[in-house]
Each structure stands twice: as structure tokens, then as C-alpha cells.
Amino acid sequence: MSKLAASPTTQVLLSxxxxxxxxxxxxxxxxxxxxSNNPRIxxxxxxxxxxxxxxxxxTIDSHGNKEYKYPExxxxxxDVLNKSVKEIIKNTEIKELSFEVSxxxxxxxxxxxxxxxxxxxxxxxxxxEFLDMFDKKFPPID
Numbered sequence: 001m002s003k004l005a006a007s008p009t010t011q012v013l014l015s016x017x018x019x020x021x022x023x024x025x026x027x028x029x030x031x032x033x034x035x036s037n038n039p040r041i042x043x044x045x046x047x048x049x050x051x052x053x054x055x056x057x058x059t060i061d062s063h064g065n066k067e068y069k070y071p072e073x074x075x076x077x078x079d080v081l082n083k084s085v086k087e088i089i090k091n092t093e094i095k096e097l098s099f100e101v102s103x104x105x106x107x108x109x110x111x112x113x114x115x116x117x118x119x120x121x122x123x124x125x126x127x128x129e130f131l132d133m134f135d136k137k138f139p140p141i142d
Contacts, residue, residue, distance in 0.1 A: 012029070012032050015028060015091065015092035015093060015094075016028065016029065018091040018092065019087055019088070019091055019092070020087070021083065021084060021087055022056075023055055023057075023080050023083070023084045024083070024084040024087040024088055026054065026055045026056065027054075027055060027081075027084045027085075027088065028084075028088050028092055028094070030051075030054045030055075031088075031094060031097070031114070031116055035116075035118070042115060042116055042117055042118075043113060043114060043115040043116070044113070044114055045102055045103075045111055045112065045113045045114075046111065046112060046114070047103075047110055047111050047112075048073065048076070048109055048110060048111070048112060049068065051112065052068045052069070052070070052076075055080070057069040057070060057076075057080065073108070073109040081099060085097050085098070085099065093118050093119040094116050094117070094118055094119075095117060095118070095119045096115070096116060096117040097114070097115070097116045098114070098115050098116075099112050099113065099114045099115070100112065100113050100115075101113075
């Protein structure tokens with residue numbers, strides 16, 4: 001079987017399945033969501049708190065207030081961002097992904113800028129075969 005062009009939805013599904021970390025999966029899906037809204041722009045800025053919201057990195061205390069996990073940026077960078085970026089680059093069509101601090105309030109990191117690039121959306125042969133097998137086991141409902 002030759003390589004097939006993957007629809008964006010198929011590519012996202014395959015990539016999400018390859019990611020073992022919830023944080024990696026959430027960051028990947030955020031990037032794809034932003035990319036689908038504006039495919040020509042390959043970067044975005046986001047506040048650290050907004051990013052933690054998107055990644056569901058918070059708890060609700062007994063008073064109903066949000067408490068963000070990883071209150072110190074170095075731990076957030078080390079335990080979430082660096083690991084997620086590495087896993088996304090290794091296992092998805094996003095082959096270049098980096099982030100940098102783009103804003104601070106005093107000495108506290110406030111805003112990050114992410115830059116990325118996507119590889120071709122052609123499916124490798126084994127992924128095409130997997131999708132064919134999936135379609136045979138679970139035929140589309142007309």
C-alpha cells in the first residue's frame with residue numbers, strides 16, 4: 001500500500017495516540033487547535049496561567065478557588081514544558097517546537113511564545129494499514 005494523505009483529523013488522532021503524557025497530549029492538541037484557526041502563522045503567545053488552564057494544571061480548593069499546579073516557573077518548565085516538547089517532537093508531525101519567555105511581571109515569568117513547524121501530512125505505510133484495518137473492523141455508519 002502506498003502512502004496516503006492524511007486528513008488533519010486523522011493526523012491528530014494518530015499523533016494523540018502516540019503521546020503517553022497527558023500534558024504532552026494537551027499541549028499538542030492546543031497547538032493543533034491554534035494552527036487550525038490560522039494555518040499560516042507558526043507561533044503564538046500565551047500567558048503561563050492561560051497555558052495551565054489549557055493543560056488542566058489546576059485544582060479547586062474547598063472555597064472554590066483555582067490553585068495552579070507548578071507555582072514556580074522552573075519546575076513547570078522542567079516537569080511539563082520541556083518533557084512535553086521533547087515527546088511531541090519525537091512522536092508527532094510537529095518536528096520543530098520551542099518556547100521562550102516573552103513577558104515578565106517583575107521577575108516572574110508571565111508570558112511564553114511558542115514557535116513550531118509541521119511536517120508533511122502524508123501517513124507512513126504502517127499508519128495507513130492501521131487505518132484500513134480500523135475501517136474494516138468499524139465501518140462508517142451511513
